[in-house]
Amino acid sequence: MIHRSDLLFFAQATGQQDPVYTDVEAARKAGHRDLPVPPTYLFCQEMKEAADSFGYLEDLGVDLGNVLHGEQSFVYHALAYAGDELSFSSELAADYTKKALRFLVRTTEVTRDGTPIANLSTTTVVTP
Template sequence: MAIDPAVIGTRTDPFETEAERGRLRFFAKATGQTDAVYTDLSAARAAGHPDLPVPPTFLFCLELDNPDRGRFLDDLGIDIRTVLHGGQRFVHHTAAYAGDRLTFWTEVRDVYAKKGGALEFLVRDTHVTRDGTAVATLTSTTVVRDPRAAER
């Protein structure tokens, strides 16, 4: 099944979620972060932060809070069993902190195929804002394997 390039430029509905301190502390511990600014409010404030800073890759975790996160692939008719995570990139525009209400929305940037269509690539930019100000852009590449490719 070929992904129609007409999806380039389409956007998901925005959703909001909060960067909650407990989740930030858990993420810092789970990822082996030893800098106290990510777990201790006093250390964060002593370092000049208003609250615990959001670690750079934690925004991907918050993106998963989207209540309709699987809908986009479903709408394209993509079987989740054929999907691989092909890459992730983060561009940070400003810092985010515990307690921030962040808005996420995603736009399809590109669609292309390789290996004669056996692999299709879906490149999406997720824009993260706080009160209308850009916080970060998360670029993800999803690889979709054509299950019929092995039969060719």
């Protein structure tokens, strides 16, 4: 579940100045039913929801000491709000080597009651 307190903490940590992300009344005046989930927050929620968010790397034999964050991308289909129950379904979409570096691309579909909310993509770089 998306908790308001987590959204408020994220807004503060990322320096969010728009009151739509920190004040429920401002959010409602702007046409939202509650605090909207800010851009990139779903990546944090995915890690929070997973029992072991890096377990797939260990399953692939990756030494976590050799891992670099490569890239993230988000495609949004609908807004998510405080109080929403979201489901995260992930898979390894690509695993390739380029110039001695291994690239792992993990995609995640985020839904609310079966309705698409977003598609997340994370590229992890594994160094030799």
